[in-house]
Amino acid sequence: MELWISGGAWITSEGYGTLSEEREINIGEGEPVIPEAKELFDEPLQRYGRFDSFTRLGCAATALALRDADMAEKQRKDDTTGMIISSDYEILNTDIDYYETTLDAEGAFSSPNLFSYTLPVIVLGECAVYYGLTGPTFCVGDDALYGLKALESAAAMIAAGKAQRMIVGWLESPPERSKGIEGEMRPSGAVFIVLDAIPAKILFSKRKLSYGNNVFKNHKNQKITSLMDVFARENER
Amino acid sequence: MKDVFITDMAAISSIGNSLEEMLPPLYRGDTAVDNITRFSTEKLEYHKGACISGLDSNDDDNRISELTKRLMAHIKSPPERTYLVWTGIKGDVEFIESRAEGKAKTDLYLAGHYRKLVAKTLGIEDSGMEINAACASSTMGLALAAQLISSGSHSSVLVCGADIVSRFSFTGFSALRGLSATVCRPFDKERDGLVLGDGAAALLLTDEETTKKEGYKPQARLSGWGIANDANHITGPARDARGLIKAIRSAMDQAGLSASDVEAFCAHGTGTVFNDAMELTAVESIFGSRKFPLFSIKGAIGHTLGAAGAIESALSIKAMKKKEVPPTTGFINHEERTEGRVSSRPQNFPGKNILTTNSGFGGCNAALIFENL
Incomplete structure (x- = not known):
């Protein structure tokens, strides 16, 4: 099976960039540098500035990836696009914040707004509403494989004919240290690509992925083991 | 395939x-x-x-x-x-x-x-x-x-x-x-x-x-599935049921079933005003005025969140074997669109196939079709 990468984007503590820019991704310690709304959206995305870090990071990476694929506007009425992201911490920060609101008066003043955001699929819902995505949308966990399971699942949706295009992402926003969670935390950031069944624009062959026997390979026949690899291998000269 | x-x-x-x-x-x-x-x-x-x-x-x-x-x-x-x-x-x-x-x-x-x-x-x-x-x-x-x-x-x-x-x-x-x-x-x-x-x-x-x-005795065939997003609201269902309709149609197409072939429907049926209304809208859109068994088990066991679809799938397969769907526990009063479909008593059906669906926050909808063997 052949798939095409129409665009991609990343956001880390060192900044943000796109696949077309062919810059190396470095996922370091610290909070990701999330772009302002005016850099991402032609029409306002309601509540973007008030989103939790997970949702804001996911919406920003989606916007950058779609723009890199020249689809930010064209996408809006498209009926064939889905979105799958992988995350192991999911939306734990918001879970903790929400639960704090339940502790007074035995839960009588729990926050309905925060509770609504205690599912990782909410970021998919926000993107679906904004971009008109009506294809398959779900989140996966993948044991720190940086999006590989999301990529496999997206390929499965395309192979089944349930979508022509999938936005695929790795998205993590681990609990803040101030929340007192112990143990080693994985880095925070987002790496997203736009995966197409057929190339949506003229693409060089190096934007092609092959998938067979549960293995992804790039145009150089190199094995892809994460979404980071898609960018790293792409940038190899 | x-x-x-x-x-x-x-x-x-x-x-x-x-x-x-x-x-x-x-x-x-x-x-x-x-x-x-x-x-x-x-x-x-x-x-x-x-x-x-x-x-x-x-x-x-x-x-x-x-x-x-x-x-x-x-x-x-x-x-x-x-x-x-x-x-x-x-x-x-x-x-x-x-x-x-x-x-x-x-x-x-x-x-x-x-x-x-x-x-x-x-x-x-x-x-x-x-x-x-x-x-x-x-x-x-x-x-x-x-x-x-x-x-x-x-x-x-x-x-x-x-x-x-x-x-x-x-x-x-x-x-x-x-x-x-x-x-x-x-x-x-x-x-x-x-x-x-x-x-x-x-x-x-x-x-x-x-x-x-492995010497397994197959209990059913999963013959069709569909997944679609409402692209409407992050917590509320689309009033026009667009996502659920798309998911069901996708599952039916894959299973090779027309609207007249689907024999029974295990709905998400949470008991909320908006979810159930949305599902009835989907039923009317796809099946028209056709009457066939439509049920929910959540009045009996509650809403089991992520596990709901798997529990309902297992019970739907059991229902096909019995050629009888369970009652919708808690259901008493009909509205026009439930007449001839929803019942507080078990309902017979041919037991050849069954549709089951679930919907959730984030605009998620999924549909499965099981065929009896």
């Missing part, structure tokens, strides 16, 4: 500690909905839940782990290289609750924790993933599993999930005013909200070669 068979299944809920135990009370129209004693609801407006009696956390593990271990006792040993898909959606709530109360003594459970527990309990290789699609999680897990088998990527996939009535979820749905203060009445004209329930289910999907090799 390869055929996908359901070759083993198990479920536990508040009305039975096994799939077989669940059937008699379900078909009698019993309900497990009762006052919650697991945590205080004194200062809330809502007090009802469908909890499994005796399901407690202990020093060794939490309720979801305990429920998962109980569930695995009902699954025959799957093939060694079975791919695991875990679909519970709130595995971290007990950790968060304990931490807030200053009692947390276990490590944080990340998404993979329960999948690893399943692998360890069954003694099989730990390979697989988790799916979180809100209340459609296990439905989508089954859909993905079907594709992994039909495409030849895997020969056997075990989809399982468990969720519980937690203080976290209860206070949240209470704050959203989504709960019923009395009983869950799916599709009833006077319905006023959902009731949460404990529940877990697991289904083993295999290809034909594995089915024969």
Whole structure:
């Protein structure tokens, strides 16, 4: 099976960039540098500035990836696009914040707004509403494989004919240290690509992925083991 | 593409500690909905839940782990290289609750924790993933599993999930005013909200070669699935049911069924005003005025969140075998669109196929079609 990468984007503590820019991704310690709304959206995305870090990071990476694929506007009425992201911490920060609101008066003043955001699929819902995505949308966990399971699942949706295009992402926003969670935390950031069944624009062959026997390979026949690899291998000269 | 068979299944809920135990009370129209004693609801407006009696956390593990271990006792040993898909959606709530109360003594459970527990309990290789699609999680897990088998990527996939009535979820749905203060009445004209329930289910999907090799007796074929997003609202269903309609049509197309072929429909049927209205809109859009059995089991066992789709799939397959769908417990008053479809009594049907769907926050919708063998 052949798939095409129409665009991609990343956001880390060192900044943000796109696949077309062919810059190396470095996922370091610290909070990701999330772009302002005016850099991402032609029409306002309601509540973007008030989103939790997970949702804001996911919406920003989606916007950058779609723009890199020249689809930010064209996408809006498209009926064939889905979105799958992988995350192991999911939306734990918001879970903790929400639960704090339940502790007074035995839960009588729990926050309905925060509770609504205690599912990782909410970021998919926000993107679906904004971009008109009506294809398959779900989140996966993948044991720190940086999006590989999301990529496999997206390929499965395309192979089944349930979508022509999938936005695929790795998205993590681990609990803040101030929340007192112990143990080693994985880095925070987002790496997203736009995966197409057929190339949506003229693409060089190096934007092609092959998938067979549960293995992804790039145009150089190199094995892809994460979404980071898609960018790293792409940038190899 | 390869055929996908359901070759083993198990479920536990508040009305039975096994799939077989669940059937008699379900078909009698019993309900497990009762006052919650697991945590205080004194200062809330809502007090009802469908909890499994005796399901407690202990020093060794939490309720979801305990429920998962109980569930695995009902699954025959799957093939060694079975791919695991875990679909519970709130595995971290007990950790968060304990931490807030200053009692947390276990490590944080990340998404993979329960999948690893399943692998360890069954003694099989730990390979697989988790799916979180809100209340459609296990439905989508089954859909993905079907594709992994039909495409030849895997020969056997075990989809399982468990969720519980937690203080976290209860206070949240209470704050959203989504709960019923009395009983869950799916599709009833006077319905006023959902009731949460404990529940877990697991289904083993295999290809034909594995089915024969392992000597399994296939119970049904998963012949079609569809997944679609409403692209409408992050928590509320689309009034025009666009996502659910798309998911159902996709499943029917794949199964090669027309609207007149679908014999019965196990709906999400949460008992909330808007969800059930949305589902009835989808039924009218796809099936027109055609009358056929439409039911929900949530009046009996409550809404089991991520596990709901798997439990309902297992019970739908049992319904095909019986050629009879269970009653919609709690249902009393018809509206025009439920006439000739929803009943408080069991309804006969030919038992050749059944449609089951779930929808959830984030605009998620998923539909599955099972065929009897």
